[in-house]
Amino acid sequence: MPADSHSSVLAGLERIVGSGHVITDADTRRGYEIDWTARFQGSTPAVVRPATVAEVAAIVELCRLERVAIVPQGGNTGLVGGGVPLAGEIVVSLGRMTAIDDVDVAARQLTVQAGATLAAVRAAATAAGLTYPVDLGARDTATIGGNIATNAGGINLIRHGGTREQVVGIEAVLGNGQIVRRMSGLVKDNTGYHLPSLLCGSEGTLAIVTAARLRLTTRYDHRVTALLAFATVEAAVAAVARLRTAIDTLEAAELVLDAGVRLVCAAFDRRPPFARPHPVYVLVEAADVTDPTAALSGAVAALDGVEDAAVADDESRRTQLWRYREEHTLAIGTLGQPHKLDVTIPQHQLAAFMRDIPTRVSRYAPDASTWLFGHVGDGNIHVNVTGVEPDDDGIDEVVLGHVAEIGGSISAEHGIGTAKKRWLHLNRSHAEIEAMRAIKRALDPDGILNPNVLLP
Ligand SMILES: Cc1cc2nc3c(=O)[nH]c(=O)nc-3n(C[C@H](O)[C@H](O)[C@H](O)COP(=O)(O)OP(=O)(O)OC[C@H]3O[C@@H](n4cnc5c(N)ncnc54)[C@H](O)[C@@H]3O)c2cc1C
16 A cells, blocks of 8 residues: 555544554554464554444445455454455454344344354353354354354354354445345345345455344253264264264264374373273264253264263363364464365265375375364364475365365365465356356455455
């Protein structure tokens, strides 16, 4: 941005939100300029923190006039470099828009501003006797706006669906500066294109989400978690399929490997889960209005191939079991900046993929380590590769190319961001990409919203 335009934009932003909410100080900006993995780092002239939808609209209008690009940012826990200003964009942080009002128990919905964290929304729903069913490891920092923009999946998707399934209304400022607001929460409303669905997964390229109306579900106060050990991924995948058929209270099925569990134990000084190690573990959780322990235990007893099992129905032991899964991301981070490739594999290919991919990675980068874990119930595997330079995306090509070859998705739940836009063509046809471009042009005619994300 040229210096004269720079100062007129900053003055304009200060008029809209007040000078205290336009951050230009380098130290304070830094946290907004680098992503959670530290792989993506950029810079911004300013971080602007609006408090209302009207302020967001005024910011978009100003940036349109001045031809300045914007990166919307929530909790900055995204893993594909989509929420940081890699090309000098203004950052619009939703961090002041955190109100949660109107938990409507009869409609089983709540209204929330986009900057509220996922944890705050889940707590509000729980306090009202219901549940917001999307959950993920970054819950304390990730925001509802970010969840919507990335169409976050998470650990309960096999039972409740992902974020898109929960969004029944949306308020957003389009790239053309217009405010769209459809927050009545009518679940039957076939009156044309469904903008909430369109904005789910749009990664800040079409609109800045300012508020949402979310579907809530039954609060299951009884939970049981089991860690099951297997000799092979095949046995683990077959067991999860059988469990899903045997009990309809299954909320989560997370797969981890022995190497990852060892890494977690070493990084955080945890005891191993069993007296002797096993190649593969699956963490399953069932939840119900009455105690599901007997049903889960019975279903587990009927499974083939379970070499060891630990069952926990009290909060503290359940938390201990979950740590073996949830601490993977942090433990891998202790080894340096990983390449994080979040993919979906067809169920019948899962075991072969998990066997093959470390070999393919080693062929490309003999010193690299491949860490595999994920939401096995929906085929979503997180492929993390350490020991490769952060900007060496040949490794991404190896993994994503193979995923596409076997009919998988190159982005299961994290989005395309800047990290994967080069490979969008692996999953999307020319016609689909052109349709996406047409939608982008219609809603963001000046191309100011996240111009370096999603579309190649
Ligand atoms: C430890 C850990 C565990 C995770 N587990 C999961 C998981 O299980 N499942 C999963 O799906 N993801 C997971 N993630 C990824 C991440 O938490 C999600 O992508 C989350 O939805 C991002 O929310 P955020 O508020 O941090 O968004 P940000 O990181 O701030 O932004 C992400 C993208 O959304 C856009 N954006 C943000 N807010 C808005 C808005 N209000 N309007 C328009 N665009 C916006 C940004 O421009 C960017 O493109 C995990 C991340 C970490 C660090």
